[in-house]
Amino acid sequence: MFEQLFPNVDWEKAWEKTVETLYMTGISLIWIFFIGVLLGLLLFLTSKDNLWENMIIHGFVASIVNIFRSIPFVILIVLLLPFTKIIVGTIIGKEAAIPALIIGSAPFYARMVEIGLREIDKGVIEAAQAMGAKTSTIIFKVLLPESMPAIVSGITVTAIALVGYTAIAGVIGAGGLGDYAYLDGFSRNNNDVTLFATLVILLIVFIIQFTGDYITKKIDKR
Amino acid sequence: MISVQHVKKIFPAKSEEVVAVKDVNLEIKEGEIFGIIGYSGAGKSTLIRMFNGLEMPTEGSIYIEGKDITRMKESKLRLARQEIGMIFQHFHLLWSRTVYGNIAFPLEIAGIPKKERDERVRELIQLVGLEGKENAYPSELSGGQKQRVGIARALANKPKVLLSDEATSALDPDTTDAILDLLVDINKKLGLTIILITHEMHVIKKICHRVAVMEKGKIVETGPVLEVFKHPEQPVTKRFVGQVTDAEDMKETVGRLLEKYQSGKIVKLTFVGEVAEEPIISTLIQKQLIVVNILHGNISHTRHGAYGTLFIHMDGKEEEVRNAIQFLLSRQIGVEVIEHV
Numbered sequence: 071m072f073e074q075l076f077p078n079v080d081w082e083k084a085w086e087k088t089v090e091t092l093y094m095t096g097i098s099l100i101w102i103f104f105i106g107v108l109l110g111l112l113l114f115l116t117s118k119d120n121l122w123e124n125m126i127i128h129g130f131v132a133s134i135v136n137i138f139r140s141i142p143f144v145i146l147i148v149l150l151l152p153f154t155k156i157i158v159g160t161i162i163g164k165e166a167a168i169p170a171l172i173i174g175s176a177p178f179y180a181r182m183v184e185i186g187l188r189e190i191d192k193g194v195i196e197a198a199q200a201m202g203a204k205t206s207t208i209i210f211k212v213l214l215p216e217s218m219p220a221i222v223s224g225i226t227v228t229a230i231a232l233v234g235y236t237a238i239a240g241v242i243g244a245g246g247l248g249d250y251a252y253l254d255g256f257s258r259n260n261n262d263v264t265l266f267a268t269l270v271i272l273l274i275v276f277i278i279q280f281t282g283d284y285i286t287k288k289i290d291k292r
Numbered sequence: 293m294i295s296v297q298h299v300k301k302i303f304p305a306k307s308e309e310v311v312a313v314k315d316v317n318l319e320i321k322e323g324e325i326f327g328i329i330g331y332s333g334a335g336k337s338t339l340i341r342m343f344n345g346l347e348m349p350t351e352g353s354i355y356i357e358g359k360d361i362t363r364m365k366e367s368k369l370r371l372a373r374q375e376i377g378m379i380f381q382h383f384h385l386l387w388s389r390t391v392y393g394n395i396a397f398p399l400e401i402a403g404i405p406k407k408e409r410d411e412r413v414r415e416l417i418q419l420v421g422l423e424g425k426e427n428a429y430p431s432e433l434s435g436g437q438k439q440r441v442g443i444a445r446a447l448a449n450k451p452k453v454l455l456s457d458e459a460t461s462a463l464d465p466d467t468t469d470a471i472l473d474l475l476v477d478i479n480k481k482l483g484l485t486i487i488l489i490t491h492e493m494h495v496i497k498k499i500c501h502r503v504a505v506m507e508k509g510k511i512v513e514t515g516p517v518l519e520v521f522k523h524p525e526q527p528v529t530k531r532f533v534g535q536v537t538d539a540e541d542m543k544e545t546v547g548r549l550l551e552k553y554q555s556g557k558i559v560k561l562t563f564v565g566e567v568a569e570e571p572i573i574s575t576l577i578q579k580q581l582i583v584v585n586i587l588h589g590n591i592s593h594t595r596h597g598a599y600g601t602l603f604i605h606m607d608g609k610e611e612e613v614r615n616a617i618q619f620l621l622s623r624q625i626g627v628e629v630i631e632h633v
C-alpha cells in the first residue's frame with residue numbers, strides 16, 4: 071500500500087535521511103542541553119540579589135545570548151560558514167550543520183532554563199544556605215532538581231524547533247529529511263516524496279512532544 | 293549561650309537608607325525559649341536572620357557559644373550553620389523531594405553516610421509524628437505537616453539552637469497549638485534553645501520563658517513573660533498583652549456600662565499566679581455589703597502561672613465600695629477603677 075501511495079520514495083534513502091535528521095537533532099541536543107543549562111545557571115546566579123551577583127558577567131552573557139537568539143537561523147548558518155569550515159573541516163553534510171544548530175538554539179534554551187530557575191522560591195535557596203550548604207550543593211541539589219520540569223519542558227520545545235532547523239539546514243546541503251524533501255521531492259517534482267518527508271518529520275515531532283510531556287508530568291511534584 | 297551586642301543593621305537604598313535594627317542587646321540562656329514580638333516591619337526577621345549569618349550586621353556582634361557569628365570565614369560559617377536550625381513561615385521545603393528526602397538533605401550537606409542518615413531520618417520522623425508519610429511529597433501534606441517536616445529538617449544535625457521565623461503564622465489556631473506543643477516538647481527533650489519571632493502574643497504566652505518586644509528596630513521591653521504580662525510598660529507591650537487579655541469589643545462595652553451604671557464603680561481586677569485560682573469574688577460578696585456584677589473575665593495561662601483580668605461593677609454605699617477595694621488590694625490583686633474609656 072505504501073508503495074502505491076509513495077511511488078517515488080526510495081525506502082533505503084528515506085531511512086538514511088531520517089537517520090541523518092535524528093543524528094543532527096540528537097547530537098546538537100546533547101550539546102545544547104549542557105551549554106543551555108550552563109548558560110542558564112550563569113545568567114541566573116549572576117543576576118541581582120543572587121549567589122554570584124555580578125552585573126558585568128551577567129550583562130555580557132545576556133547580550134551574547136540575546137544577539138544569537140535574534141539572528142534568523144538561515145543567516146546564522148551562512149555567517150558561521152567560515153567557523154564551521156575550521157571546526158568540522160567541511161561545510162556540507164550532516165556534521166557541518168551541527169555548529170549552527172547548537173549556536174542557534176543553545177541561547178534560546180539558556181533563557182528557558184533561566185526562567186525556570188527564577189521560579190524557584192528564594193526562600194528554598196535561603197533555607198539551604200541556613201543549613202550550611204555550599205554553592206555547588208545548592209546548584210546540584212536545589213536549583214537543578216527544583217527546576218527540572220522547566221528544564222525538561224524547555225528541552226522538549228527546543229528539540230522540536232531543532233527538527234525544524236535541521237530541515238532548513240538540509241536545504242543548504244546538510245542532508246536529512248529537509249534535504250530529501252527539497253532535492254528529491256521539490257526539485258524533481260515528486261510531491262509524494264515531499265509529503266513523505268513531511269510525515270516523518272511530523273512523526274518525530276509528535277514523539278518528542280509526547281515523551282517530553284510525559285517526563286515533565288512525571289517529575290513535577292508541585 | 294547567645295549574646296547579641298550592639299547589633300545594628302542598615303539596608304542601603306537609593307533614596308533613603310533603612311535602619312532595620314538599631315542597637316539591639318540581648319542575652320539568651322541555654323535551654324530557653326526566647327520570644328521576640330513586634331508588629332510588621334519592626335525588624336524581627338532582619339534580627340533573627342543575623343543569628344545564622346543570612347544577614348550580616350552593619351555594626352555589633354552576635355556570639356553563639358562564645359563564637360562570633362558575624363566575623364567568621366565563609367567555610368567556618370557554613371559549619372556553624374549546621375548547628376543552628378531554622379524554620380520558616382512558608383516552610384521552604386524542596387518540592388522535588390519526599391518528606392524523607394527533605395529531612396535527609398541537611399544530613400547530606402553535613403556529609404553523613406547513607407546508613408546513619410537513614411537511621412537519623414527515621415528517628416526524626418518519629419520525633420515530629422510523621423510516621424507513614426516518609427514517601428509523601430510536600431504538595432501532598434497539610435500546612436501543619438509541612439511545618440513538622442521543616443522542624444525535623446532543622447533538627448537533623450542536632451543543633452543547639454533553633455531559630456523560628458513566624459513558624460506558625462500560616463497555620464490555623466489548632467494547628468498552631470499543635471506545632472507549639474511540639475516545640476515545647478523538643479525544647480524539653482533535647483534541651484534546645486529556641487529563639488522565635490512572632491506578632492501573636494498567644495504564641496509568646498503559650499511557650500516562651502522570656503520575651504523581648506521590638507518596635508521600629510529597637511528592643512523596647514524585655515523580661516520573663518509573666519512579668520511583662522503583669523507590668524507592661526511601653527504602649528506597644530500593653531497592646532500586645534491586650535491581644536490575649538481583653539476582648540475585642542471590651543472598650544465599647546465598658547463605654548456603654550459607664551453610661552448605664554451611674555452609681556457604683558466599674559473596676560478592672562488583675563490576678564497573677566495563685567490568686568487567679570482563688571474564690572476572691574465570693575469572699576468579697578460575703579464580706580462587704582455590695583452588689584457585684586461580673587462584666588467580662590479572662591484567664592491566660594503562661595508557662596509560669598496564670599494571669600487573669602476581670603471587669604466588675606460594684607454598687608453599694610460609697611464606704612462599702614471603698615472597703616471592698618481595700619480588701620481586694622490586700623489580696624494582692626491589681627485594682628484599676630475605670631472612669632472613662
Ligand SMILES: Nc1ncnc2c1ncn2[C@@H]1O[C@H](COP(=O)(O)OP(=O)(O)OP(=O)(O)O)[C@@H](O)[C@H]1O
Binds near residue numbers: 304331333335338
Ligand atoms: N533586603 C532588604 N533590603 C532593604 N530593606 C529591607 C530588606 N529586608 C528588610 N528591609 C526593611 O527592614 C525593615 C524591617 O523588615 P523586617 O522584615 O525585618 O520586618 P519584620 O518585623 O520581620 O516584619 P514582618 O512581620 O512583616 O515580617 C522594613 O522596613 C523592611 O522594608
Ligand SMILES: [Mg+2]
Binds near residue numbers: 337
Ligand atoms: Mg518578618
